[in-house]
Amino acid sequence: MSSQDIPEENLPAARDTGHGAVKVADEEHPFADPGLPPHEHRVQDIDERAAKRSERTVALLFTLSMLATIGFIASFVAIPVEKIVYIFPLGHVSALNVALGVTLGVALFAIGAGAVHWARTLMSDEELTDERHPIEAPSEVRSKIMDDFRQGAKESQLGRRKLIRTTMFGALTLVPLSGVVLLRELGPLPENKLRHTLWSKGKLLVNMNTDEPLRPSDLITGSLTFAKPEGLEEHDHGFQNEIAKAALMLVRIRPDDIKDKRTMEWGHEGILAYSKICTHVGCPVSLYEQQTHHVLCPCHQSTFDLADGARVIFGPAGHPLPQLRIGVNDEGYLEALGDFDEPVGPAFWERG
Numbered sequence: 001m002s003s004q005d006i007p008e009e010n011l012p013a014a015r016d017t018g019h020g021a022v023k024v025a026d027e028e029h030p031f032a033d034p035g036l037p038p039h040e041h042r043v044q045d046i047d048e049r050a051a052k053r054s055e056r057t058v059a060l061l062f063t064l065s066m067l068a069t070i071g072f073i074a075s076f077v078a079i080p081v082e083k084i085v086y087i088f089p090l091g092h093v094s095a096l097n098v099a100l101g102v103t104l105g106v107a108l109f110a111i112g113a114g115a116v117h118w119a120r121t122l123m124s125d126e127e128l129t130d131e132r133h134p135i136e137a138p139s140e141v142r143s144k145i146m147d148d149f150r151q152g153a154k155e156s157q158l159g160r161r162k163l164i165r166t167t168m169f170g171a172l173t174l175v176p177l178s179g180v181v182l183l184r185e186l187g188p189l190p191e192n193k194l195r196h197t198l199w200s201k202g203k204l205l206v207n208m209n210t211d212e213p214l215r216p217s218d219l220i221t222g223s224l225t226f227a228k229p230e231g232l233e234e235h236d237h238g239f240q241n242e243i244a245k246a247a248l249m250l251v252r253i254r255p256d257d258i259k260d261k262r263t264m265e266w267g268h269e270g271i272l273a274y275s276k277i278c279t280h281v282g283c284p285v286s287l288y289e290q291q292t293h294h295v296l297c298p299c300h301q302s303t304f305d306l307a308d309g310a311r312v313i314f315g316p317a318g319h320p321l322p323q324l325r326i327g328v329n330d331e332g333y334l335e336a337l338g339d340f341d342e343p344v345g346p347a348f349w350e351r352g
């Protein structure tokens, strides 16, 4: 439809409604904009008692959030990790997980619900329209933004509604504490617990799968075998803690392929023993490339060259895998010649 099709009486000069809307059609704007409907005041705008009720509701929600956060922290401290409860329809679940989930959920929901109720009932609900502008911020615009901000702060009644302000700041201050207490789950510092393992001079290397002490002839060139110290059984108390430190990875490499003297001397006829625990954050490394003698950690792809003292050739690990010095005893079995000479596992800051 062209402006020529619009009857003459529909083309008066009046255009702007003050909100950028066009009341009537003209040549430039052939379609009339009906504009915004008349503003209807909310009950809170005209009845101070209703506004007070809304204020108390918002404060109640923020207070509920604070109580839920305190409940979260109390649950974390008081409920044992191993406590299991039956909850229909979930079945048997960890009491701690349920308590943490419910309290944190309530704390966050109550803040959100309080903010929404505050915005819907007490903050200004005047409809505003604005023209699009180029993306630039001249000083007049910046000062207008500051004026708008001050106006918004005034209209939010943050200064006037002290009860809301106090409880909102309380809720927002307490909620981050939930994250802080979770730091406890990072556990105690390792101190010197990673410096000593069950390996010591004369301990036999036992195959993890067969539970048999290993002889050099059990390991063919190109093979990868996992071993544990003799005397460590799966049903032993503390087995997991000990194997997590002592787990050993044995490879047999052609002696000519071994790149450095120390690596060669700490092995036996090309059999090399390394900690299986990645020096990045402690995953078990295991993906062995026979041709290159590289072993890959599946967690973050740190790659170690086993023919070169398990030097890191790729990935985030900061240290080589510790090597265990091995030899063969009088009966022909592989044995350790001592403990690892450095801490196993993640390269924590106390490591030399």
Ligand code: FES
Pocket: 278, 279, 280, 281, 282, 283, 297, 298, 299, 300, 301, 302, 315, 316, 317
């Ligand atoms: S734990 Fe091995 S690369 Fe991260």
